[in-house]
Amino acid sequence: MKKLNYLLLCLLATTVLLSVISACSKEEGSKEEQTPIANLTPFLLPENSDVEMVGNTINFSIPSSHTGYGVDLKGNYISFNKGSITCTCKSGEDGGCSPITSSAGNGCLMTTCTNCELTRSSRTSGFDVELEEMVVFDMSIPTKKVKSVEDLKGKIMLPHQFVELDIIQEEIKKIEKEAARYPSERTKIAPVILYGYIVMLEVPEAYGISTISTVFYVCNCTGGSRGFCHKVNHGTYIYCDSRCKSCTMTATLKDEDFDSKEYVMEVSNHRISIL
Secondary structure, rough: HHOOOOOOOHHHHHHHHHHHHHHHHHHHHHHOOOOOOOOOOOOOOOOEEEEEOOOOEEEEEOOOOEEEEEEOOOEEEEEEEEEEEEEEEEOOOOOOOEEEEOOOOOEEEOEEEEEEEEEEEEEOOOOOEEEEEEEEOOOOOOOOOOHHHHHHOOOOOOOOHOOOHHHHHHHHHHHHOOOOHOOOOOOOEEEEEEEOOEEEEEEEOOOOOOEEEEOEEEHHHEEEEOOEEEEEEOOOOEEEEEEEEEEEEEEEEEEOOOOOEEEEEEEOOOOOEOO
């Protein structure tokens, strides 16, 4: 009987030990999943994109339903359907800065590298052109109304480099022309979806471009103290102009058509979070 109890005690101890080892393994796995992705690009690759990994570069081709646009180093706009992103380690061990594409976006997966640099380029007329920034537009829906806070979650704010892009200006001017029919002494800042991206427009308070609006927003440097991060009005187009390492836009939103509750929207690295 004592021998049986001893065996049961050993079995119980072994089970507990295995549970601890399993928990530790899961914890280590979760830590690996939390490895930081640096320099997330302001676009997700659409479904049916062709993606090829070559060394420290991801080459991609997007479907005909989408169009890529880039700004080159001279400020010129370039449209493309083939592009690439490359990750280069500037500080740390080589190989610790690898390109990655996932549901969160495209960027550089940092492991043993402490400073990953991401460069981007487009393939146009058989030549690779280095770009300052690039986006991928969903051409099937030029303009879409934001109906609820849910429409903003996980969306990407359009980088301000594309404010002068002709197809963006065409849609904004259409909205401004319509908004002029609703004169008001007071204005509001309302989000709208243009080609899959969120832009913030200042419109008359009575104009129903969106059921979501905010009367103010702030821009703060959240990474590094050098430079500045301030609000800019480009006509009705509103954005944070940043010369610091990391700039975050924060706004208090009101959902007018639903419960009239207030929500806090935070935009960091072009990504929108509802807090």
